[in-house]
Amino acid sequence: MLTEEEKKEVEEELRKNERKKAAAVEALKVVQRHRGWVSQDDIDELSEALDMTPDELDAVATFYSLIFRKPVGRHVILICDSVSCWIMEYERMLQHLTSRLGIRPGETTSDGRFTLLPVACLGACDRAPAMMVGETLYTDLAPEKIDEILDKYK
Amino acid sequence: MDKPLTGAMRSDGQALSLKEYEDAGGYSALRKALKGMTPHEVLEEVKKSNLRGRGGAGFPTGLKWSFMPMGADVARPKYLVCNADEMEPGTFKDRLLLEGNPHLLLEGMVLSGFALDADIAYIFLRWEYRVAAERLERAIEEAYQSNYLGKNILGSGYSLDMRLHVSAGRYICGEETALLNALEGKRAVPRSKPPHPQVSGLWGKPTVVNNAETYCNVPHIIGNGADWYKGLSRTDEGGTKLYGVSGRVKRPGAWELPMGTTMRELLEEHGGGMRDGYKFRGALPGGASTDFILEEHLDVRMDFESMQKTGSRMGTGTMIVLDDKTCPVGMVLNLQTFFARESCGWCTPCREGLPWIVKMLDAIERGEGGMEDLEILQQQTRLLGPGNTFCALAPGAMEPLQSALKYFKADFEKHIRERRCPYKGGV
Numbered sequence: 235m236l237t238e239e240e241k242k243e244v245e246e247e248l249r250k251n252e253r254k255k256a257a258a259v260e261a262l263k264v265v266q267r268h269r270g271w272v273s274q275d276d277i278d279e280l281s282e283a284l285d286m287t288p289d290e291l292d293a294v295a296t297f298y299s300l301i302f303r304k305p306v307g308r309h310v311i312l313i314c315d316s317v318s319c320w321i322m323e324y325e326r327m328l329q330h331l332t333s334r335l336g337i338r339p340g341e342t343t344s345d346g347r348f349t350l351l352p353v354a355c356l357g358a359c360d361r362a363p364a365m366m367v368g369e370t371l372y373t374d375l376a377p378e379k380i381d382e383i384l385d386k387y388k
Numbered sequence: 389m390d391k392p393l394t395g396a397m398r399s400d401g402q403a404l405s406l407k408e409y410e411d412a413g414g415y416s417a418l419r420k421a422l423k424g425m426t427p428h429e430v431l432e433e434v435k436k437s438n439l440r441g442r443g444g445a446g447f448p449t450g451l452k453w454s455f456m457p458m459g460a461d462v463a464r465p466k467y468l469v470c471n472a473d474e475m476e477p478g479t480f481k482d483r484l485l486l487e488g489n490p491h492l493l494l495e496g497m498v499l500s501g502f503a504l505d506a507d508i509a510y511i512f513l514r515w516e517y518r519v520a521a522e523r524l525e526r527a528i529e530e531a532y533q534s535n536y537l538g539k540n541i542l543g544s545g546y547s548l549d550m551r552l553h554v555s556a557g558r559y560i561c562g563e564e565t566a567l568l569n570a571l572e573g574k575r576a577v578p579r580s581k582p583p584h585p586q587v588s589g590l591w592g593k594p595t596v597v598n599n600a601e602t603y604c605n606v607p608h609i610i611g612n613g614a615d616w617y618k619g620l621s622r623t624d625e626g627g628t629k630l631y632g633v634s635g636r637v638k639r640p641g642a643w644e645l646p647m648g649t650t651m652r653e654l655l656e657e658h659g660g661g662m663r664d665g666y667k668f669r670g671a672l673p674g675g676a677s678t679d680f681i682l683e684e685h686l687d688v689r690m691d692f693e694s695m696q697k698t699g700s701r702m703g704t705g706t707m708i709v710l711d712d713k714t715c716p717v718g719m720v721l722n723l724q725t726f727f728a729r730e731s732c733g734w735c736t737p738c739r740e741g742l743p744w745i746v747k748m749l750d751a752i753e754r755g756e757g758g759m760e761d762l763e764i765l766q767q768q769t770r771l772l773g774p775g776n777t778f779c780a781l782a783p784g785a786m787e788p789l790q791s792a793l794k795y796f797k798a799d800f801e802k803h804i805r806e807r808r809c810p811y812k813g814g815v
Contacts, residue, residue, distance in 0.1 A: 250551065252508075253591070255573035259556050284573070297575045297732075299557035300515050312516070316477035317676055318634040320722040321714050354559050354730060355477040355676075356516055359634035359706070360641045369518045 236279055240268055244283055254285040258294050262301050271302040299353070306349040307342040309387045312366040315352040318359035327363050330377040334384070347387070390620055392608035393601070393628060394644040397488040403523045406530045409491040415536055417611035418495050421502060422544035425610075427458075430503035434606060436614035438626040442481075443471055443562075443599030444675065444703045445780075446692035455586040456504045457594050465507035467595040468548075469571070470497055470603055472513045472520070473555060473562040477676035477726055478708035481630035481642050482600040486513070486520035489604075490527035494550070496603035498536060499610055501548045504596055509550040511600075512567050515557060524552050559730035563779045564597040566732065577734040578779035601630055623648035625691045633659035635709030636666045642706065648694065652686035654707060667712040670795060674703020676723050677784030679791035680710070700791070715811035716796040717803055720789055721749040727785035738782035741772045745789070752800060755807035762800055766793055 236244070247260040261284060265276045272280075272295055274288075281291040295301045302310075313331065315324055328339070331350060335343050342349040358364040361373030365380075372383050396412035398404060409415070421430050435450025456466070470493065474482040485493060497509050513521055528550055531537040539547045553571055560566045565579035568590050589595020605627055609617045618626040625647050631654050632642035638660030645658070651673060655661065662668050670680045673690065679700035681688075688698050695702040710719055728742035745768055751757045769790040772782040793800065802810050 253573070256571060258573035259570070260554075263554075263556065286573075293575055294573065297558065298555070301556050315722075316726055317672075317719065317722050318478050318708055321635050321708070321710070321719070353516065354475050354557070354726065355479065357474050357480040357483045357514075359478050359480045359708070360632065362634060362640075366516060371516075371518070 236265070236276070237268070240264055244280065248283065254283070258284055258286065258291060259298065259301070262291075262295050262298075266302060270308075271305050299351075305342070307346050309347065309368050310349045310351060312351055312353035312356070313339075314354070314356045314358070314362070314364045316355035318355070319363040322362035324363050327365070327375050327377070327380065330380055334381070348384070389646070391628060391644045392612075392620070393485060393492070393604050393630060394488065396492075401487075403487060403527070404489045404491065406491055406527070406534065409489065413611065414491055414607075415495055415534075417607040418498055418502075418536065419542060421499055421610050422542050422546060427503045427505055430499060430610060433614050434503065434609055437605075437609045437617045438614075438624060439602065439605055439609060439617075440625055440692055441599055442601035442605075442629070442704075444476065444677070444701075446702060449598065449602055452586070452598070453500075453504055453596060455584065456596055457587070458505060463593050465593060466505060467590045467593060468497060468501045468504060468506035468509040469564075469567065469590065469595060469597040470509070470511040470600055471562060471564065471567060471597055472511055472517070472600040473567065474517070474600070475514055475559045475562050476704055476706075477723070478634055478672060479632070479675045479704040479706045480634070481632055481704060481706055483517060483520060484630065484642055485600055485604050486517060487523060490520075490523045491531070492604050492607060493524075493600055494527055494531050494536065496606040497550065498531075498541065498548055499606045500596070500598070500603060502546050506548060506596070509548055510571060510590075511550070511552045512561070512571065513552060513554050514561070515554055521552065521554050528552060558732075559726075560732040560779075560781060563781065566779070567597065568595065575732070577732045580778060621647035621691075623689055623691045623694060625693065629690070629705050631658075631690060632706035633709060634706070635671070636663045636711040636714075637661065637709055638663055648689040648691045650687050650689050651681065651707065654690065655686065655709070659709075662709075662711060665713075668709065669712050669714075669716070670710045672703075672708040672710075672788055673698070673700050674705050674707070676708070676726065677780070677787055678703040679787045680795055682795060700787070713811065715753070715809055716792055716799050717749065717753050718809065718811065720792045721746065721753050723788050724749055724785060727781060731781060735778040737772050737776050738778075741768055742782065742785060744768070745772075745785075752803050753809055755803060755809065757800075757804045759801070759804055761804070762793065762797075765789065769793070 243264040247257040251257040281288045356364045363375045364373045439449040440446040561576045566576040570576035585595040629647045634640045685698040731738045733739045769786040774783045
């Protein structure tokens with residue numbers, strides 16, 4: 235069940251859009267902001283508000299790489315694996331992350347702290363390699379710098 | 389040198405406030421147009437300026453606009469959309485504009501909306517641009533408060549509403565018809581063309597989609613005139629361009645320079661040349677979907693027309709440099725892996741062909757490829773090329789592959805002959 239607060243935020247998105255369906259991505263993001271991910275129950279409940287079938291909404295949700303249909307950790311790391319970062323030693327950064335966190339891309343640490351995901355070019359190619367943690371962009375990465383960044387997230 | 393796009397920006401990375409923008413002459417072009425010009429005159433001025441779309445394809449903006457149905461009896465509402473879904477690998481130019489001067493984009497959009505008699509405007513922004521999202525949201529609010537947006541803008545009788553749509557990943561959303569499907573709350577797969585968006589776009593209504601950098605040029609064209617704008621350029625294509633360089637150069641970055649600046653000037657004067665210990669081998673001149681160029685092409689001017697001489701394209705104008713210590717096969721594998729992942733899966737050549745290409749390149753890179761693979765890869769560049777797919781994603785993916793097979797053939801063969809990647813130490 236969506237909370238009153240979530241319902242209010244979804245209604246606000248419905249109000250801002252010309253047609254209900256157009257608010258689909260925003261509505262999914264409302265739920266994800268509160269719960270970290272979007273469950274089947276959430277899809278069922280949201281689809282009603284959006285005037286879509288649950289399958290229709292799920293097709294939209296699963297299309298987007300940043301809508302999570304499985305639980306994620308408290309902090310999501312998005313590491314850029316596109317070409318400029320790749321040239322600037324993305325693979326060494328990924329290796330450092332996977333060995334430090336003990337997970338591969340697509341996985342969550344056992345303590346639920348981090349989920350590691352690849353992401354398309356972050357548009358920070360002049361400061362490569364780059365990654366995001368939550369909503370913050372980090373650039374000019376190096377293994378030691380990654381350690382300092384991760385320490386900030388509990 | 390005049391820098392209409394970035395000249396007024398602050399040096400501390402903060403956005404220009406509304407007041408700072410107005411003090412630098414901001415919104416004066418809009419006042420000028422609303423008071424003394426007809427929509428048709430604004431359109432004609434943009435046509436005369438030779439402005440070409442900055443999203444990568446370089447379609448003449450005025451010509452694109454001229455296909456928008458005008459008059460009292462056309463379907464309404466009419467839409468104006470800004471493509472700010474910047475996700476082409478190696479491209480980081482729109483971010484600069486969105487974060488540094490959001491009101492410039494807004495003024496450009498209102499002017500364009502006026503020229504096209506649009507009723508509703510959308511900015512389609514990728515989720516990852518968090519700073520830009522916050523600044524655009526604030527700028528839209530300020531613009532409404534100052535009546536640069538909303539009903540009866542500055543008493544002119546023209547009205548325009550504007551909304552920010554923040555997406556949730558997927559490169560294909562930047563394809564203009566996929567973007568429209570995304571705005572409608574559908575899976576962002578491309579639509580077949582025709583009909584073009586001007587005739588049947590968002591919700592089946594007349595729609596014009598332009599890149600963010602394109603819109604940012606419009607206030608200066610209207611404010612200073614098409615002749616002034618053309619004078620900024622070193623070639624027939626008007627204005628300035630946001631160029632960029634990334635890879636192993638001394639000073640990677642993006643700069644606003646006259647349209648038609650050569651690749652060599654970009655690389656050597658602005659990018660500072662190659663880092664010590666590295667040599668230039670080639671580059672993708674305008675993002676991941678462009679053919680490689682070589683050292684011998686560096687004196688060509690970077691504009692849409694001149695770049696054809698190189699067999700490549702200007703694309704987004706942001707160059708990705710390949711150095712002599714980076715494996716070209718590995719680089720092409722990285723590019724194809726990206727395109728395979730980002731394929732929307734709608735049409736068969738792209739959905740099935742790209743993963744096959746990735747598999748073959750991966751085998752070659754690991755030293756498990758055969759010489760016959762090179763011929764098959766060559767065939768794929770035709771099968772996934774223009775004319776066989778719904779949109780430009782797969783044909784774009786074939787550009788770096790076909791040119792790599794041509795220019796770096798010896799590298800591919802060495803991988804196959806030596807059964808390893810010669811760029812990886814040890815073994």
